[in-house]
Amino acid sequence: MRNITEHNITAAVIGQLAQCENPRLKEIMTLLVKHVHGFVREARLTEAEWMQGIEFLTATGQMCDGKRQEFILLSDTLGVSMLTVALNNAKPPGATESTVFGPFHVRGAPELALGADISAGAPGEPLFVQATVKGLDGEPVANALVDVWQADEDGFYDVQYKDSDQLRARAVLRSDAQGRVYFRSILPVAYPVPTDGPVGQMLSASGRHPWRPAHVHFMIQALGYETLITHVFRDGAPYLDSDVVFGVRSSLMAQFVHHASGRPPFGPATGGGFYTLDFDFVLNPAAPARRELP
Amino acid sequence: MRNITEHNITAAVIGQLAQCENPRLKEIMTLLVKHVHGFVREARLTEAEWMQGIEFLTATGQMCDGKRQEFILLSDTLGVSMLTVALNNAKPPGATESTVFGPFHVRGAPELALGADISAGAPGEPLFVQATVKGLDGEPVANALVDVWQADEDGFYDVQYKDSDQLRARAVLRSDAQGRVYFRSILPVAYPVPTDGPVGQMLSASGRHPWRPAHVHFMIQALGYETLITHVFRDGAPYLDSDVVFGVRSSLMAQFVHHASGRPPFGPATGGGFYTLDFDFVLNPAAPARRELP
Numbered sequence: 001m002r003n004i005t006e007h008n009i010t011a012a013v014i015g016q017l018a019q020c021e022n023p024r025l026k027e028i029m030t031l032l033v034k035h036v037h038g039f040v041r042e043a044r045l046t047e048a049e050w051m052q053g054i055e056f057l058t059a060t061g062q063m064c065d066g067k068r069q070e071f072i073l074l075s076d077t078l079g080v081s082m083l084t085v086a087l088n089n090a091k092p093p094g095a096t097e098s099t100v101f102g103p104f105h106v107r108g109a110p111e112l113a114l115g116a117d118i119s120a121g122a123p124g125e126p127l128f129v130q131a132t133v134k135g136l137d138g139e140p141v142a143n144a145l146v147d148v149w150q151a152d153e154d155g156f157y158d159v160q161y162k163d164s165d166q167l168r169a170r171a172v173l174r175s176d177a178q179g180r181v182y183f184r185s186i187l188p189v190a191y192p193v194p195t196d197g198p199v200g201q202m203l204s205a206s207g208r209h210p211w212r213p214a215h216v217h218f219m220i221q222a223l224g225y226e227t228l229i230t231h232v233f234r235d236g237a238p239y240l241d242s243d244v245v246f247g248v249r250s251s252l253m254a255q256f257v258h259h260a261s262g263r264p265p266f267g268p269a270t271g272g273g274f275y276t277l278d279f280d281f282v283l284n285p286a287a288p289a290r291r292e293l294p
Numbered sequence: 295m296r297n298i299t300e301h302n303i304t305a306a307v308i309g310q311l312a313q314c315e316n317p318r319l320k321e322i323m324t325l326l327v328k329h330v331h332g333f334v335r336e337a338r339l340t341e342a343e344w345m346q347g348i349e350f351l352t353a354t355g356q357m358c359d360g361k362r363q364e365f366i367l368l369s370d371t372l373g374v375s376m377l378t379v380a381l382n383n384a385k386p387p388g389a390t391e392s393t394v395f396g397p398f399h400v401r402g403a404p405e406l407a408l409g410a411d412i413s414a415g416a417p418g419e420p421l422f423v424q425a426t427v428k429g430l431d432g433e434p435v436a437n438a439l440v441d442v443w444q445a446d447e448d449g450f451y452d453v454q455y456k457d458s459d460q461l462r463a464r465a466v467l468r469s470d471a472q473g474r475v476y477f478r479s480i481l482p483v484a485y486p487v488p489t490d491g492p493v494g495q496m497l498s499a500s501g502r503h504p505w506r507p508a509h510v511h512f513m514i515q516a517l518g519y520e521t522l523i524t525h526v527f528r529d530g531a532p533y534l535d536s537d538v539v540f541g542v543r544s545s546l547m548a549q550f551v552h553h554a555s556g557r558p559p560f561g562p563a564t565g566g567g568f569y570t571l572d573f574d575f576v577l578n579p580a581a582p583a584r585r586e587l588p
Binding site for chain 2: 002003004005006009010012013016017018019020021022025026027028029031032033034035036037038039040041042043044045046047049050054057058059060061062064069071072075078079080081082083084085086087088205206207208240241242244246247248249250251253
């Protein structure tokens, strides 16, 4: 096209995709161009604003390293991650809903026995979790692999401590024949997402706080069921109405019950108060595998 | 908001901008969220595709350094740069149109006398440029500062040679009392944008070539006129119909006339063939300056 204007440029860019041999890439690029141009056109972005955008994206990429993923944080704080999760994890009524994965999962966390204390010394008030893993018909799911991870009472995940490689307040457990999973951990608290990078500046300039409400992460894998990636949120705690990454779903809120004294439901006494959480996870059956033709 | 779904999340994200004190930032963020969500929703991006997007943006940021700006290249190749230029530089009929600035301008290029050879030894066939700078009414614009820069016959700008800091085929000239600007340079040729980064991979995967049609860059600044950032394209040369950065406008195409022998229009003989280019730049008056209240 030889006479590009603000009116024909979107068609010109999409026209250059005519030779794209991957139909899905062609579809994605076409829609990307359409919507990005729509943004620039509707915002009537000035050249100085465009340059600010370029500098912001560049700084966001340059903030990333092996331990920090600022583009995922940007996606999270703009609701793009949760939108993608919601689009791809529609569940039937009764199945536990999904939420964002977050950046703090670690592959290869220690596999611990049911009843273990997974805190490994992470600071926090004792929490006793008694969960079940079931199918939609109520059948117990045995031998489900349950990944658990969470922040400590200072609001930090183990991997955020630069001077330590110790894994704390995370574990992998397996459900028993009755679908039960139980372990001791610590009470989760609200924490801010990292604010020392471009995303922190964006939140601050936009008048937004950086806080996530208190939650424990779960990823549950079991043969014949869809993998469930979710949180359990602490009902009644701050920021449930304004999670900076938009991960809250009412069905994922639960009571973390305080006990001023007494015997915990399993394991040795704590010598003081503790919390308990009961939660039932309901897994959606996996789509049936395609039979291969012989 | 406590029960985020794919249907209410866009409103939830925009709702978190309620406390943004900068009205323009609030407007831009609102439109950004609306259009980015619109893209994810219409494309029904899978979680694996989302992750590919995160990795692409991260690699694009990490390709940037003092000499390379891969996000500008991404913006250029998606037509976003040219759209921004077109939106912000509407010109009245008769005024020379703008096009993309590109990444190869250098501040502080040498100011040379009219008639000088600006190539400074850059390889290429001799080109004699005779231009005028005028206003919309045809009045000559004297003392206009005219920045010129271009690639050599190998398709490289001087700043792309990693082993040399020499500035070649670029200069600043000043128009004379009749608005004339003339200099010797070299014939521009088509060249590919850098393809050794994520944008090169994107072009290749999309079935797009990386070429720009032959052109000379101009930036013209004069008191009382809007600064003009543009190119003059070589009419009849390849890629005018498929410029990878969508910068071509018919009004900016001109004949680069070949002379097999003879005397050039100014300066010493070349001892062989040469090209000539005549072009009239017409500047748009600047918006009148606001009178300050006393």
